[in-house]
Amino acid sequence: MAKMMIPLGPQHPALEEPESFSLLxxxxxxxxxxxxxxxxxxGMEKACESRTYIQDxxxxxxxxxxxxxxxxxxxVQAVEAIAGIEIPKRAAYLRTLIGELERVHSHxxxxxxxxxxxxxxxxxxxVWRDRELVMDLLERLTGNRVNYGMNTIxxxxxxxxxxxxxxxLKALDILEARTSYYIKVCTxxxxxxxRLAGVGKLPREDALRLGxxxxxxxxxxxxxxxxxxxxxxxxxxxxxxxxxxxxxxxxGRTVVRVFEIMESxxxxxxxxxxMPDGPIAVxxxxxxPTGEAFSRYEAPRGEDIHYVRSNGTxxxxxxxxxxxxxxxxxSITNMIEGGYLADVPIVIAxxxxxxxxxxxxxxxxxSRSGREDRYDWAGLRQYSIDWYKKRGVDLSQxxxxxxx
Amino acid sequence: MEQANAIVARLEERFxxxxxxxxxxxxxxxxxxxxxxxxxxxxxxxxxxxxxxxxCTITGLDNGEMFExxxxxxxxxxxxxxxxxxxxxxGGVVPSVVPIYNGAIFYELELEGLLGVEVEGLPDDRxxxxxxxxxxGQYPLRKDWKPNAETPPLPNP
Numbered sequence: 253m254a255k256m257m258i259p260l261g262p263q264h265p266a267l268e269e270p271e272s273f274s275l276l277x278x279x280x281x282x283x284x285x286x287x288x289x290x291x292x293x294x295g296m297e298k299a300c301e302s303r304t305y306i307q308d309x310x311x312x313x314x315x316x317x318x319x320x321x322x323x324x325x326x327x328v329q330a331v332e333a334i335a336g337i338e339i340p341k342r343a344a345y346l347r348t349l350i351g352e353l354e355r356v357h358s359h360x361x362x363x364x365x366x367x368x369x370x371x372x373x374x375x376x377x378x379v380w381r382d383r384e385l386v387m388d389l390l391e392r393l394t395g396n397r398v399n400y401g402m403n404t405i406x407x408x409x410x411x412x413x414x415x416x417x418x419x420x421l422k423a424l425d426i427l428e429a430r431t432s433y434y435i436k437v438c439t440x441x442x443x444x445x446x447r448l449a450g451v452g453k454l455p456r457e458d459a460l461r462l463g464x465x466x467x468x469x470x471x472x473x474x475x476x477x478x479x480x481x482x483x484x485x486x487x488x489x490x491x492x493x494x495x496x497x498x499x500x501x502x503x504g505r506t507v508v509r510v511f512e513i514m515e516s517x518x519x520x521x522x523x524x525x526x527m528p529d530g531p532i533a534v535x536x537x538x539x540x541p542t543g544e545a546f547s548r549y550e551a552p553r554g555e556d557i558h559y560v561r562s563n564g565t566x567x568x569x570x571x572x573x574x575x576x577x578x579x580x581x582x583s584i585t586n587m588i589e590g591g592y593l594a595d596v597p598i599v600i601a602x603x604x605x606x607x608x609x610x611x612x613x614x615x616x617x618x619s620r621s622g623r624e625d626r627y628d629w630a631g632l633r634q635y636s637i638d639w640y641k642k643r644g645v646d647l648s649q650x651x652x653x654x655x656x
Numbered sequence: 657m658e659q660a661n662a663i664v665a666r667l668e669e670r671f672x673x674x675x676x677x678x679x680x681x682x683x684x685x686x687x688x689x690x691x692x693x694x695x696x697x698x699x700x701x702x703x704x705x706x707x708x709x710x711x712c713t714i715t716g717l718d719n720g721e722m723f724e725x726x727x728x729x730x731x732x733x734x735x736x737x738x739x740x741x742x743x744x745x746x747g748g749v750v751p752s753v754v755p756i757y758n759g760a761i762f763y764e765l766e767l768e769g770l771l772g773v774e775v776e777g778l779p780d781d782r783x784x785x786x787x788x789x790x791x792x793g794q795y796p797l798r799k800d801w802k803p804n805a806e807t808p809p810l811p812n813p
Contacts, residue, residue, distance in 0.1 A: 289762070290785030297770075298796050298803070333681070463711055463759030482684060482734035546685060546728055546736055548712070559715045559726065574713035574763075582759035 255283060262291045266597035268365065269605060271581075273588075273596070280593050285585045289578075300571040305331055305405055305540060308571065312558075315573065317398045318361065321347075321354045322551035323558070324403040327571070329484055330560040331405050333545035337536055341486075341528045343407035348486040349420075349523045350394065350402050351549075352516040356427065357386045358552035359509045359516075362604045363434060366506060369598040370447045375437065382430045389423045392416060407533025417524050428517050435510050448503035452587040452599035455500055462583040465576045466554020467512065468603050470496045471504035478550035489526075492519050502602040509604075538566040551576055553604050577605050657683050659735060663706060670701055684734045692741040692750065699727065699739070699756050707731045711757035716767040718799045723748050723773055729757075743773060745798075752777040770797040 256277045262270040270291035276284040296315060300308045313324040325347055332339060339347075360383040367375030387397045393412055394400035402408050412420075438444055454464065459472035469476055477494040479487040495511040497504040544561040554576030563569040580603040587599050637647050657680070664678045664686065671694060679687040690698055702708040712728040722742045730736045743750060750767070752775050753760050764775045765784040772795035783790070795801055 286782075288782060288784075290783070290787065293785040293787075295796060295803070333685075460709065461758045463757065476732065478734075481732060482736075544687065545681070546712075546738060548736070555712070557712050557728070559713075559728070561717065569719075570715070570717040572713070572715040572717070578762055579713075579759065582761060 260596065262288075266369075267600065271605070273600075275588070275593065275596070277593060282588050282591055282593060282596070285588045287581060287584060289581065297571055297573060300568060302567065304538065304566045305568060306538070308568065309403060309405070310401070312571070312573070313399050313401070313403075315575065318358050319354065319551040319553060319556065320399045321350050321402060322549050322556045323573070323575075325351065325485070326547050326549035326551075326556045326558040327560065328403045328405050329549065330545040330547035330558045331540060331562075331568075332536075333547065334543040334560060334562050335405070335536060335540050337406055337534060339407045340531045340534060342411075342530045343532045344485045345523050345527050346408045346410075346412065346532065347403065348490070349412075349520060350390070350400060351485065352519045352523070353386055353390055353393075354400075355516045355552045356513050356520075357383055357390065358604075359513045360386065362509060362552075362601075363438075363506070365601055366502075366598065369601045370444075372444070372447075375434075379434065382427065385423050385427055389420060392419060404533060406536040407531070409533070411532050417527075420520065420524055424517050424520055428514070431510065431513050431517070435514070438506050438510050444506075445503060448506060448598070449499065449501060451502045451595045452505075452591065452602055453501050454583055454587050458586055459500070459583060462586065463579050464554075464583045465579045466551070466604075467505055467508045468580050468583070469554065470494065471508045472500040473498045478548045478555050482548050484547075484549065486523065490519055490522050502598055505602045539564065540566070540568075553577060554579060577603065659683070659733065660686055663735065663737065666706060667698070667701075670705075671698060674698075685736055685738075687738045687740065689740045689742075692743060695727070695739065695741050696751050696753070696756070699729070699753055702729055702737065702739075703756050708737055711753065711760055711763070712736065714753075714760065714763040714767060716771045716773065716797065718745065718771065718797060720799050721745070723771060725750055725767065725773075727753065747774075749774045749776050751775075752779070754779060769795075771795055772798065 258275050258277060260273040260275055261267050262272040272288040272291070274286045275282050296311060299311060303311060309324050309328060312327045313320045315323045360379050364376045364379040364383065367373065367379065390400060391397045393416055394402050394410060402410060454468065454472050456472045456474060459469050459474060464472065473496055475494050475496050480494055492515045495508050495515060497507045499507065540562040542562055542564045544559070547558045549556045556576055557574040559572040560568055561570045584600065584603060588596055591599065640647050660680050660683055664680065668675045673694070674688065674690060677689055681687060708729040708731050710730045712730050715726040715728065717724050723745055725741050725743070727739045728736055729739070741750065750773060752764055754764065761778070761780050762784060764778050765780060765782060767773050768775055769784050769786050
């Protein structure tokens with residue numbers, strides 16, 4: 253059969269964000285693949301040069317709706333290094349706490365997407381329901397579900413009190429129990445193992461050669477994590493493990509992420525327990541002295557890099573960003589080539605490319621009457637019970653997995 | 657600081673022309689301006705002998721007089737060495753580092769697309785990250801390029 257070239261993207265139901273793949277098919281196998289990017293280019297690096305250092309925090313935080321704290325942290329770290337500022341210890345602990353909660357929400361989001369991509373919708377629904385706990389927690393601590401606005405140059409903008417600390421610990425207990433269950437699902441459930449093992453192979457040598465980062469690299473057996481190798485914030489004082497796996501495939505990437513969530517809970521507990529007292533920020537002049545700095549941050553998707561050069565004014569001369577997905581895209585064609593066409597969506601999803609999620613409530617509008625309804629969790633549950641009851645299925649005695 | 661000093665000493669021993677140019681910002685950050693002609697030799701030596709096996713990224717910038725290119729390479733112990741080279745703003749050419757760091761393709765395409773420098777030997781001609789129908793000769797990261805609100809939106813390619 254003749255080889256055939258098919259496009260995947262830039263707009264495609266299997267992709268969560270615009271990127272374009274050209275796949276050369278030999279039957280149902282991928283013989284060759286190329287990727288084209290840039291559909292989301294917003295000119296942010298240029299825009300940074302005409303804004304002040306403070307304005308840039310908010311701009312850069314919006315690079316990504318998921319690892320927003322990662323981008324703003326990496327940027328303020330660079331500016332603080334140029335200005336020679338050491339942030340208060342309490343600020344470092346608070347940044348760490350938000351950073352780890354962000355990792356939890358990001359990895360849970362990913363696990364749901366992975367379930368969706370392989371047709372395991374139950375996993376998707378369960379995980380995303382539980383993820384709401386950490387989203388609510390982030391909202392309680394920072395005022396926002398995403399784009400937390402926590403960082404400023406010289407520290408953080410909000411403190412947390414003992415009530416919030418209690419809430420964090422309470423939510424962590426529930427999340428930990430749920431995550432233990434997902435670990436069981438991802439390591440023992442035969443349909444997951446059968447679907448993911450051997451798919452999207454990236455051998456250790458290729459991962460290193462092509463500069464892969466984050467969970468993708470660690471799932472190929474490389475122990476590299478900026479929180480250990482190039483520690484920032486409070487990480488040098490905390491006890492946690494770097495999770496690696498030798499599967500070097502999508503199953504390995506799944507296993508690494510679910511176990512990393514457990515490490516994040518461990519870190520959050522230590523942070524809350526050992527949180528030092530004191531100020532949460534130091535005052536920094538608007539003008540930053542001439543200099544340059546290179547900063548790294550272990551975002552949920554891997555190493556997030558910011559380089560900043562200053563020129564003595566209140567605006568940077570140059571801000572350069574390298575998000576982790578760009579580093580991982582160099583190896584994506586390797587993972588796809590030789591595999592099946594049907595595996596392409598989950599292989600792409602397995603590097604966890606970024607996309608925005610800001611919707612927060614369910615609002616239903618009746619198209620005939622125009623009446624609007626909002627559902628809370630209990631109301632939504634009741635609605636589904638009633639819906640099934642009308643169709644002859646009684647679920648009213650089913651126990652809810654957790655309550656508000 | 658010991659590790660950083662040791663790295664600087666070894667590089668100065670191997671490349672005597674570089675002596676005195678290193679700036680050790682802190683124990684894990686070294687910045688070094690090097691001549692463009694010896695860039696590839698230094699990168700190869702750092703990769704083969706000094707364990708700088710990871711290319712973090714390449715930063716291209718326009719300082720108003722020259723283009724600067726910063727090659728950020730790192731090791732497993734967290735040390736990042738930034739090698740800086742300069743080219744003229746008109747007709748500047750830098751060598752492709754893809755033979756040493758295979759994952760560098762997108763970083764180099766970005767230099768070509770946003771600054772308009774030629775990357776010699778880059779085995780790829782994709783347009784990145786600007787759209788395919790972006791006007792020729794417009795390079796947004798150059799300091800003299802200003803966004804123009806008057807410009808009509810680009811038609812679909």
